[in-house]
Amino acid sequence: EIVLTQSPGTLSLSPGERATLSCRASQSLASNYLAWYQQKPGQAPRLLMYDAFNGATGTPTRFSASGSGTDFTLTISSLEPEDFAVYYCHQYDTSPLTFGGGTKVEV
Amino acid sequence: QVHLVESGGALVKPGGSLRLSCAASGFSFNDYYMTWIRQAPGKGLEWLSVISSGSTYIDYADSVKGRFTVSRDNAKNSLFLQMNSLRAEDTAVYYCARGVYPSDYWGRGTLVTVSS
Numbered sequence: 001e002i003v004l005t006q007s008p009g010t011l012s013l014s015p016g017e018r019a020t021l022s023c024r025a026s027q028s029l030a031s032n033y034l035a036w037y038q039q040k041p042g043q044a045p046r047l048l049m050y051d052a053f054n055g056a057t058g059t060p061t062r063f064s065a066s067g068s069g070t071d072f073t074l075t076i077s078s079l080e081p082e083d084f085a086v087y088y089c090h091q092y093d094t095s096p097l098t099f100g101g102g103t104k105v106e107v
Numbered sequence: 108q109v110h111l112v113e114s115g116g117a118l119v120k121p122g123g124s125l126r127l128s129c130a131a132s133g134f135s136f137n138d139y140y141m142t143w144i145r146q147a148p149g150k151g152l153e154w155l156s157v158i159s160s161g162s163t164y165i166d167y168a169d170s171v172k173g174r175f176t177v178s179r180d181n182a183k184n185s186l187f188l189q190m191n192s193l194r195a196e197d198t199a200v201y202y203c204a205r206g207v208y209p210s211d212y213w214g215r216g217t218l219v220t221v222s223s
Contacts, residue, residue, distance in 0.1 A: 035209040037152075044202055044213040045152065056211065088152055092209045096168050097154040 002027055002091050004100035011105045019076040021103045023089035028069045033093035036065055036074045039102075040085045048087075049074065079105070109133040109212040111203050116217030123193050127217060129186040129203030137181035140164075140207045143188050145199035146216070153199075156188065157207045171197075193221045 003026040013019055023034065032052040037045035047056040049065040052072060062077045076083055084107055089100040115127040129141070143155040156167045156177040165177055176189040186203050198221050204210030 033208065044215050046213075047209060047211045050209050050211075090152070090154075090209060092207060095166055097157075097207070099152040099154065101151050 001096050002029070002094055002098050004089050004091055004098055006087075006089055006100035006103045008103060009101070011103060012107070013079055013105065014107065015079050015081055017079050019074075019079055019083070019105055021074040021076075021087055021089075021105075023067075023072040023074070023100050025070045025072070025091060027094075029091055029093040031093050032068050033091060034067065034072050035090045035092065036063075037088045037090060038083075038085050039088065045088060076105075109205060111205065111212060111214035113201060113203050113214045113217035116201065116219045118220045118222065119193055120223050121194060121221055123221070124189070124191045125193065125219060127188040127190065127201055127203075127219070129188075129214060131184045131186065131203075131205070134205065136184040137161075139205050141177075141179060141186045142204045142207050142210045143177060143186075144202045144204055144210070144213075145197075145219075146202070147196075147199040150199075155201075158186070190219070193219075195221050197221050 005024045007022045034052045036049040039045040048059050053065045064075045066073050086102045086104045088102045110132045112130045140159050142157045158165050158177045174192045178187045200216040202213050202216045204213040
């Protein structure tokens with residue numbers, strides 16, 4: 001199975017700062033089928049990005065994603081108060097589908 | 108809009124069974140693969156199962172293979188997860204989600220607690 005390793009585990013930042021989250025896959029994603037989800041306490045995850053760099057419907061433009069193969073990045077250009085949450089990367093390239101362990105973005 | 112509502116979560120003893128349901132609305136259910144994902148308390152996300160629109164393709168995570176069975180009723184816009192031989196480590200919030208490449212809309216989840 002493809003293991004996704006997210007770093008850092010926790011990112012302590014302030015509103016207005018830039019956030020850079022990393023997701024590394026244990027083997028290459030041939031089709032770059034990598035998504036990013038945001039989850040707030042008590043809520044279901046919300047799809048932010050898919051196919052490595054495409055924004056999902058409704059995703060604010062301050063979110064961007066990049067990467068290919070084994071290394072992927074989610075960037076939040078300027079943190080808004082509502083962006084403090086846990087972010088998960090997810091590969092749907094190879095079964096079994098897997099998620100990273102998450103990065104918590106906190107104030 | 109897309110709406111997914113899970114139900115059926117409960118407190119069950121180890122070795123017991125439970126059937127979860129997911130009611131879908133706001134989209135053409137029979138056009139989409141559907142997925143089950145769970146999240147243990149305070150933990151990350153774990154993909155469990157996928158079923159194709161016509162139920163011809165089904166896949167499971169190793170952790171539930173042979174114990175859980177996914178099914179769907181397109182006439183009733185419903186997705187199901189039959190869970191047998193439940194273990195303490197199956198305690199989690201269970202989410203149904205639309206699609207698999209990737210799953211774009213998720214329900215709010217239903218809590219399954221396995222404890223004696």
